[in-house]
Amino acid sequence: MESTEVVRRYWSSVWSRNWAAVGQTLAEDVTVFWPVTREIIRGRDNMVAVNSERRNGWSIDVLEVYDAGEVVVSEVQVPQEDVGIFRVVSIWTVSGGVITSGREYWTLYGGEEGLDWRRKYTSVGDLPS
Template sequence: MDATEVVSRLEARMEARDWEGVAALVAPDAVIEWPRTGERFSGASFVAMNRDYPEGWSIRVREVVGSGERVASDVEVTQEGVDGVFVATGFWTVRDGRVVAAREYWSGPDLDDAPAWRTPYQLGDGGP
């Protein structure tokens, strides 16, 4: 299985809450980083944290691309009771059919409000 398939299956298994299946795709000593919040997880704790995350969420994979052992993913996550969509871009390293490292950048409702001063520069708002 190539690296893009590993990451695609990982996201599908997370959506299915197949935690044993997720653990099979993430090396226990992998390092997963969330730079925006300064969090770092081992592979085993990443699986446990996602398993214990409050229910009501759903993942939709928009794209998974890559070459060799490096993969980039783009996903949307909705959460019951939250207006809006969370998005995550991930950069994954896969070896021997398992994730060994990742860095995910998350954004979403109330996480990143665009400052008003940038409005004139946005497409569709009279920007360049």
């Protein structure tokens, strides 16, 4: 299976809350780092638990999946009731048909305002996905 398909299957399985299928996309010793909070998730069971124990009221829209060989970059949108929309950029390493490591940048979409000094160079809006 191509690396991009492994990542697409991961996101599809998370969205459908098929936790056994999520586990099948992950190496037993997978390590995922979330730099924004400095959390490190070690092991398949912990990664499945982090996803499965997230409170309900969310969905996942896969915006892009980029293939770079064993490295796959995905961008997803995660609308969550009463919170807002998260955007997640993930850099996955895929080997042997499973995700072996990842780095995920979770941020609240539009959660920060641009700096005043940049306003003369920028505008605020949404680009089509």
